[in-house]
Amino acid sequence: MKQYLIILLLLWLGSVPAVAQDIPEIDRADLARITGQANDTTYVVNFWATWCSPCVKEIGYFEELHREYGASGVSVILVNLDFPNQVDSRVIPFLKERNITAPVMLMTDLQYNEWIDLVDPGWSGAIPATLIYKNAERVFLEQELTREALYDNLHQIHN
Amino acid sequence: MLTFSLAFASILMLHAGLKPGDNAVDFSLKNVDGTTVSLSDYSDQKGVIVVFTCNPCPFAKAYEQRIIQLHKKYAPEGYPVVAINPNDDQVSPEDTFDKMEARSLESGFPFPYLKDATQEVYQAYGATRTPHIYLLENKGGTFKVAYIGAIDDNAMDASAVSNRYLEDAINSLRAGNQPNPATTKAVGCTIKTRN
Numbered sequence: 001m002k003q004y005l006i007i008l009l010l011l012w013l014g015s016v017p018a019v020a021q022d023i024p025e026i027d028r029a030d031l032a033r034i035t036g037q038a039n040d041t042t043y044v045v046n047f048w049a050t051w052c053s054p055c056v057k058e059i060g061y062f063e064e065l066h067r068e069y070g071a072s073g074v075s076v077i078l079v080n081l082d083f084p085n086q087v088d089s090r091v092i093p094f095l096k097e098r099n100i101t102a103p104v105m106l107m108t109d110l111q112y113n114e115w116i117d118l119v120d121p122g123w124s125g126a127i128p129a130t131l132i133y134k135n136a137e138r139v140f141l142e143q144e145l146t147r148e149a150l151y152d153n154l155h156q157i158h159n
Numbered sequence: 160m161l162t163f164s165l166a167f168a169s170i171l172m173l174h175a176g177l178k179p180g181d182n183a184v185d186f187s188l189k190n191v192d193g194t195t196v197s198l199s200d201y202s203d204q205k206g207v208i209v210v211f212t213c214n215p216c217p218f219a220k221a222y223e224q225r226i227i228q229l230h231k232k233y234a235p236e237g238y239p240v241v242a243i244n245p246n247d248d249q250v251s252p253e254d255t256f257d258k259m260e261a262r263s264l265e266s267g268f269p270f271p272y273l274k275d276a277t278q279e280v281y282q283a284y285g286a287t288r289t290p291h292i293y294l295l296e297n298k299g300g301t302f303k304v305a306y307i308g309a310i311d312d313n314a315m316d317a318s319a320v321s322n323r324y325l326e327d328a329i330n331s332l333r334a335g336n337q338p339n340p341a342t343t344k345a346v347g348c349t350i351k352t353r354n
Contacts, residue, residue: 051217083315116344124287126349
């Protein structure tokens with residue numbers, strides 16, 4: 001009986017998600033705010049999707065950065081570009097599996113041409129892409145980042 | 160010195176790619192049926208819809224049926240589709256020639272599906288993602304770039320599209336006007352290269 005209870009307890013623990021992250025939906029007005037905040041925080045905004053293999057490769061570095069610098073003036077925001085109808089089936093399971101605690105937001109505005117330039121006029125729309133900024137200082141990177149490249153670029157803005 | 164400047168110039172050109180109004184770059188690439196297809200084979204057409212696309216990208220998949228429909232609608236009007244797969248298949252194993260052939264058969268592509276094996280064509284055009292459209296217009300025997308960008312403004316749901324950028328561009332050409340907008344942007348998969 002005792003053994004049975006322990007098994008039940010383990011099953012119950014196993015079913016509790018490692019992270020129970022809510023994914024707020026954002027539109028282009030929200031994105032404009034997210035990419036244009038004027039304060040002393042350094043923002044690291046990464047555009048990604050679960051289907052994008054280079055994004056999946058680098059996402060751990062952003063999580064690491066969030067855990068390391070989240071309390072010291074750096075705000076990591078992961079803007080997800082999966083199709084909105086795949087959030088439950090793909091995005092949430094992915095975040096749980098990878099134990100991602102950095103805030104994730106779902107971009108629901110599919111009229112990409114109307115907001116890509118707002119993030120950076122040099123962005124073609126390919127992902128991964130990352131914007132690091134603090135007030136008017138900005139670095140935009142349309143490429144997959146190594147851990148070193150991410151931290152080097154962060155330190156250019158956040159010092 | 161001359162070699163150096165030429166090399167430098169070609170690097171600049173590779174980076175810049177083509178813009179609307181530029182002359183298109185000719186290509187000769189292997190098609191999934193084993194033949195070689197060149198842009199110059201289309202000199203009797205009014206234009207060509209060049210689509211840089213690939214097998215595994217979800218956006219390419221989402222647009223596959225729409226690209227087939229576009230060809231069926233516009234090839235009879237003189238604007239056929241030519242699809243080019245620019246991905247390095249060592250980096251993207253779903254994009255080998257055999258898998259391209261299989262996809263073409265499975266989905267019944269009514270247009271050529273060419274392999275940019277050396278990746279020179281996509282670089283010359285300046286494509287950055289899949290799918291990425293280059294609408295070319297035949298101006299007295301010279302193909303000129305008329306429109307670059309997205310097919311429409313809803314990758315997820317064809318029935319929820321509000322702007323058909325590519326069709327609008329083709330219709331502009333048919334009416335004797337230049338497309339407006341001549342370029343659009345879209346989220347897409349990066350082109351896979353070895354670096």
